[in-house]
Amino acid sequence: MNHFKAVAVFAVVLGLAGFGQQAPDPIATLRHTRERLLADVDRMPRYTCVQTVTRTYYDARSGAHGSSCSALITARNTRKHRLPAFGWDRLRLEVAWVAGNNVYSWVGEPRFANDNLEKLAGEGPLGSGDFGALLREILLQTTLDFEREQFIDGKHLLEYSYNMPLEKSTYQVTTSDGRSPIAYSGTLLLDPETQNLVSLTMRIANFPRTSSACQATNEITYGQISVHDRLILIPRQTRLDVVNVSGTESMSETDFANCREYASTVRLLLDGSNGSTGQQAPISAAESSTTLPAGLQFNARIITPFDSDTAAAGDPIEAVLRSPIRGNNKAVLAPAGARIHGRLTDVRWRSRPVAKYEITVRFESVEIEGRKVPFRAVLEPPHPQVLTGTTVSMSRLIPLKRDDPSIGSTFSFPQEHFRLKNLDAQWVTVALKAATEDK
Numbered sequence: 001m002n003h004f005k006a007v008a009v010f011a012v013v014l015g016l017a018g019f020g021q022q023a024p025d026p027i028a029t030l031r032h033t034r035e036r037l038l039a040d041v042d043r044m045p046r047y048t049c050v051q052t053v054t055r056t057y058y059d060a061r062s063g064a065h066g067s068s069c070s071a072l073i074t075a076r077n078t079r080k081h082r083l084p085a086f087g088w089d090r091l092r093l094e095v096a097w098v099a100g101n102n103v104y105s106w107v108g109e110p111r112f113a114n115d116n117l118e119k120l121a122g123e124g125p126l127g128s129g130d131f132g133a134l135l136r137e138i139l140l141q142t143t144l145d146f147e148r149e150q151f152i153d154g155k156h157l158l159e160y161s162y163n164m165p166l167e168k169s170t171y172q173v174t175t176s177d178g179r180s181p182i183a184y185s186g187t188l189l190l191d192p193e194t195q196n197l198v199s200l201t202m203r204i205a206n207f208p209r210t211s212s213a214c215q216a217t218n219e220i221t222y223g224q225i226s227v228h229d230r231l232i233l234i235p236r237q238t239r240l241d242v243v244n245v246s247g248t249e250s251m252s253e254t255d256f257a258n259c260r261e262y263a264s265t266v267r268l269l270l271d272g273s274n275g276s277t278g279q280q281a282p283i284s285a286a287e288s289s290t291t292l293p294a295g296l297q298f299n300a301r302i303i304t305p306f307d308s309d310t311a312a313a314g315d316p317i318e319a320v321l322r323s324p325i326r327g328n329n330k331a332v333l334a335p336a337g338a339r340i341h342g343r344l345t346d347v348r349w350r351s352r353p354v355a356k357y358e359i360t361v362r363f364e365s366v367e368i369e370g371r372k373v374p375f376r377a378v379l380e381p382p383h384p385q386v387l388t389g390t391t392v393s394m395s396r397l398i399p400l401k402r403d404d405p406s407i408g409s410t411f412s413f414p415q416e417h418f419r420l421k422n423l424d425a426q427w428v429t430v431a432l433k434a435a436t437e438d439k
Contacts, residue, residue, distance in 0.1 A: 024192035026146040026158050033195045034139050040233060041132045048096040049234060049259040050107055052312055055090070055125065055252045058083035064247025069214035073205070076215070076243050083249055089348035092312035093120055102133050106314045106343060120314070125216075125242050125250050134171065134220075135200060138188070141168040150189065157189045157198055175210040182207070197222050197233060215243045225259050234259055292325065292333060292366070292375040294431040299323040300340055300363075300377075302423040308349070308357055309417070315344045317361065322424065325366070339367045345408045355416055362408030363427070377427040379409040 061075060061083055094105050096112045103112040104120055138144075142162040150157045164171070166183040173182050182204055189198040202218040223236040240252040304317040319340040324332045346360035365372040411423070 024156075024158070026160075026192075029158055029190055029192040029195065030144055030146070030160060033190050033197065034144075036195060037135065037197060037233065038139055041136050046096070046098065047232070047259060047261050048094050048112075049256045050092060051095050051254050051256050052092045053090065053121075053252055053254045054088060055250060056085050056088045058249040058251075059086050060247030067247060069207075069243075069245065072243050072245075072247055073215045076249065082251075086352055087348060087350040089346070090312040091121065091347070092314040097132055108316055125213075125240060125252055134202065135197070137168075137170060138162055138164065138186075138200070144188065147187070152189075152198075155191060155193070158192055160188045160190065162186060162188070173204070173207065173211060173213070175208050175212075177208070177210045180208065196224070212245055213242050214245055217241045291373065291432050292429050293327065294429050296325050296327065296333070296429040297380055297426065298325045298334075298377075298429075299424065299426050302361065302425075306359060306418075306420040306423075308347075308419070311344065311347050311359065313344050313347050313360070315347075317342050317344060319363070321366070325429070334366050334368050334373075341365045341367075341372065342408075346410065349416060354414060357413040357415060357418060358410055359413075360408040360410045362406075374432055376406075376430045376432055377409075378430055380426040380428045 061079075064072060064075075067075075092107050094107050094109070094112070096103050096105075098112065105112045106120065142164050144160040144162050147159045147161050150159055163185040164183055166181060169181045169183055171182060171184060172179045183206060184202050184204045186201040186203050188200050190196070191198050199222065200220045202220075204213075204216045207213050207215075218238060218240045220238045221236050222233050224231045224233055226232075235254075235256055237256070238252075238254040240250075240254075242250045242252075244250070299322040300319045301322050302317055302319040304315075304319075319342065321334060321336050321338045321340065324336045325334040325338075327333050340363050342361060342363040342365075344359060345362045346358065349355075349357045363375065363377045365374050367373075409427075411425075
């Protein structure tokens with residue numbers, strides 16, 4: 001995030017109706033709230049929260065193909081019901097506030113990087129800047145105009161509008177030509193009694209021609225939590241609605257939880273200069289002194305339960321070897337019963353061409369003589385993989401394909417919901433270097 005020039009410009013439309021004799025001064029409310037929020041952001045302790053993002057995708061309306069963005073936006077704004085959903089996916093990330101930036105990692109990894117978000121998020125839409133960066137830019141770089149009083153959940157709130165011009169915006173969108181800054185506008189809701197920010201709305205309606213989107217609206221609700229004996233303002237929930245050029249739409253809902261100060265052992269990679277994907281936790285020299293060669297077959301049981309209502313990409317998983325991993329000379333490299341650690345890298349449901357639920361699993365290390373030895377493996381085709389210990393009404397599943405080992409291997413379940421206790425499958429090791437190198 002670039003450094004911002006302090007711009008203290010307030011154009012407030014007077015004429016507050018409905019407050020009666022105790023009506024708060026919208027100018028004073030804005031001034032006091034702004035000063036405190038900026039001070040809080042500048043003195044923000046180092047902290048991290050877990051964010052769970054569920055993205056739902058909706059079919060294009062009939063006749064939408066070839067429609068202009070203005071027609072698609074009008075149809076979206078006047079429609080009373082959602083289009084039919086054809087799929088969803090879910091991911092769970094850790095987001096940290098570091099030196100005025102939002103940085104990301106998989107849950108539980110001791111590494112954050114500022115180039116991680118797109119790599120971790122995959123192909124779906126995902127907003128950024130919710131943790132202070134967007135708010136700071138709006139407070140410093142725009143004029144806030146008082147619009148009206150609102151009465152919500154028993155509270156009188158004051159609404160202010162803003163417009164962020166392109167020349168001052170650092171918010172970027174991704175197009176076929178790369179990333180570029182974009183203008184946006186929206187509103188803030190302030191509570192005059194507590195002088196707190198209640199919510200922030202951000203709208204983007206003029207995407208570049210090379211973008212796949214016509215309109216995006218991001219609504220962020222805020223609340224206070226205590227981190228290291230200090231009350232800080234964090235997003236509680238966000239909702240990102242996108243209308244696409246194709247006529248399809250999407251909605252991303254993000255919930256935040258488990259906010260805390262992060263440890264001093266966390267690695268912060270803010271320049272992206274190390275060439276790391278940011279998807280694998282660092283392993284010590286003692287742990288990485290041994291790697292497993294490629295081409296070794298083994299059977300493993302994933303013992304981490306899966307529930308399609310809660311499972312998300314980013315969740316750690318654990319498996320156990322059901323057969324030893326033997327080297328080419330038949331020597332045992334990892335005994336049966338050894339623990340395997342890994343992660344879900346994709347969790348999704350799609351309705352077409354047939355309804356199916358998919359999970360993608362990536363193994364990352366195996367415990368050998370008290371050490372975590374890094375390795376990668378993919379499903380061994382073409383054998384059908386046996387599914388055990390599950391409550392779903394099926395006994396077998398087939399891997400979709402031999403996946404990219406840097407991402408993982410995918411299992412497909414022909415149903416919309418399932419709970420899975422154990423997952424048995426046959427695997428083969430792959431070269432670690434090829435599996436982890438940057439693409």
